Amino acid sequence: xxxxxxxxxxxxxxxxxxxxxxxxxxxxxxxxxxxxxxxxxxxxxxxxxxxxxxxxxxxxxxxxxxxxxxxxxxxxxxxxxxxxxxxxxxxxxxxxxxxxxxxxxxxxxxxxxx
Amino acid sequence: xxxxxxxxxxxxxxxxxxxxxxxxxxxxxxxxxxxxxxxxxxxxxxxxxxxxxxxxxxxxxxxxxxxxxxxxxxxxxxxxxxxxxxxxxxxxxxxxxxxxxxxxxxxxxxx
Numbered sequence: 001x002x003x004x005x006x007x008x009x010x011x012x013x014x015x016x017x018x019x020x021x022x023x024x025x026x027x028x029x030x031x032x033x034x035x036x037x038x039x040x041x042x043x044x045x046x047x048x049x050x051x052x053x054x055x056x057x058x059x060x061x062x063x064x065x066x067x068x069x070x071x072x073x074x075x076x077x078x079x080x081x082x083x084x085x086x087x088x089x090x091x092x093x094x095x096x097x098x099x100x101x102x103x104x105x106x107x108x109x110x111x112x113x114x
Numbered sequence: 115x116x117x118x119x120x121x122x123x124x125x126x127x128x129x130x131x132x133x134x135x136x137x138x139x140x141x142x143x144x145x146x147x148x149x150x151x152x153x154x155x156x157x158x159x160x161x162x163x164x165x166x167x168x169x170x171x172x173x174x175x176x177x178x179x180x181x182x183x184x185x186x187x188x189x190x191x192x193x194x195x196x197x198x199x200x201x202x203x204x205x206x207x208x209x210x211x212x213x214x215x216x217x218x219x220x221x222x223x224x225x
Binding site for chain 1: 118125148155160213218
């Protein structure tokens with residue numbers, strides 16, 4: 001069972017470079033999310049999607065973009081990397097809305113911007 | 115006030131000890147609550163949901179106090195394998211699954 005798969009696992013970017021963090025899930029979940037986790041901090045929601053073709057901003061969307069062309073894939077784009085974007089990025093998915101809906105996380109991408 | 119606030123920890127306890135974590139949330143309209151576990155450099159994983167009446171899963175007991183807007187997690191008979199960071203999660207909007215995470219409480223269980 002693959003679940004939620006993120007690539008790459010690690011990346012070092014120079015300031016001003018761009019990159020796409022890939023996320024795919026094979027559980028046919030409607031909801032997908034991108035979070036970032038800074039050291040000693042909780043997860044902060046960047047963007048989320050409630051289904052293919054629909055995306056919305058979370059708490060900290062500035063500097064990021066997303067798309068959701070298929071149910072399976074939810075890539076996160078960084079256009080002009082900044083040191084403040086150094087973090088661990090987690091993609092997650094959940095089956096749908098409602099109470100007590102579990103989120104399943106990918107293994108994370110550790111990004112360093114230098 | 116932070117949306118979800120947890121005991122900062124760290125908690126260092128001996129094997130067999132009972133330890134409790136608390137978490138408070140700011141949005142009184144929040145409907146669902148969870149505890150996730152996160153091992154070092156790993157992704158969070160659901161430990162248990164928190165139901166209004168309180169619920170137990172083996173050595174773990176979760177409770178919810180809506181009036182005071184706090185959630186607790188009790189771990190009895192701590193094991194070395196319980197060492198991890200415990201994240202309090204509040205779903206502020208079930209229709210969008212707007213889940214807000216606390217910063218986490220780190221637990222180390224020592225022999």
